[in-house]
Amino acid sequence: MTQVPPYPTQLAGSSSLLAKYLTKDIFDKLCDKTTANGYTLAHAINSGVQNPDSGIGVYAADEESYDVFAALFDPIIYKYHGHAKEDKHQSDLNSVNLKAPNPDPTGKYILSTRIRVARNLRGVPLGTAIDKDQRDKIARDISAVLCGFTGELSGTYYSLSNMSEADRLSLVGDHFLFKAGDRYLESAGLNRHWPHGRGIFHNTDKTFLVWINEEDQLRIISMQSGGDIARVFERLATAIDMLSTKVQFAYSDHLGYITSCPTNLGTAMRASVHIRLPNLSKKSQELEAIAQIYHLQIRGIHGEHSSCQDGVYDISNKRRLGITEVRCVQDMHDGVVALIKREQELAL
């Protein structure tokens, strides 16, 4: 008989969505449930329990996790994305529908633009429950597909196991590669067998990159210096189209692309700029207010949970589910236009 874990009292002082929605009643209802991949409630909540400073605190292991643990995941998804149980997701990667002229043609504010989507393969457990052989197979199969890309997208796959420490640190420092040892991922089981099966594919200019087997099996990334958001989106859409002809991704009509963290469901897209806002950085309430109007998320430029330095921010779309990819990027674009306008007014 499986042993039922006790209610995690460590959540008492946490302001995560896990702590908010994992009432004793919900816990009792879900604590003996398991998905076909052997994923339990204890697995799903471990990251939030071990890291009480989490914003969310839960991870899934498969599409089934979102059904089996729906009593916990549904309110979290609704609170984060405003997406209700009966709502459907919709996709639009057609760059013609995006109205995004460069908000900063002289390059005074925007340092760089990056758009990424997460993808996971249909029928394979997510990184939280995947085994070593399955993970290695993904790295082999996907890198082989990517190495067949031509033109602007042609590039090379670098496995983390064979990479020198100096190369790894340089790629991380230049914002191209994921960091090692994230404690939220660690307690979610996403760092098992590290660095096996992890790697990065990129083209020569490092404008097209694919992370393999980090938080999600694939993170498909388009990025470049400056604020040409439309060009970055167009490149990403082309790469996604090409990959989609070779592999089937996990997708549901309700949740869109299935990801290990519920914040990434739907489009699984984060479109961001690194932007210099020295005057607005002294008026954090105003910055927050603009972010709220345009559905923006504000981060430091060294990844999530990093803080702002010298008035430079990572500004991205916050919503991802129930809206299209074009809408995600439009949110970011329109918000950045508003931020630059206010920054200019404050400089007068």
Ligand code: ADP
């Ligand atoms: P995610 O991969 O979920 O989008 P992170 O915040 O962890 O989120 O970012 C991963 C890496 O990408 C970090 O090194 C970050 O600095 C870099 N990055 C994010 N947005 C940009 C951007 N607009 N320009 C350059 N680098 C970026």
Ligand code: ILO
């Ligand atoms: N588990 C962390 C991160 C949540 C959102 N970010 C990512 C990378 N998925 C938390 O709950 O704060």
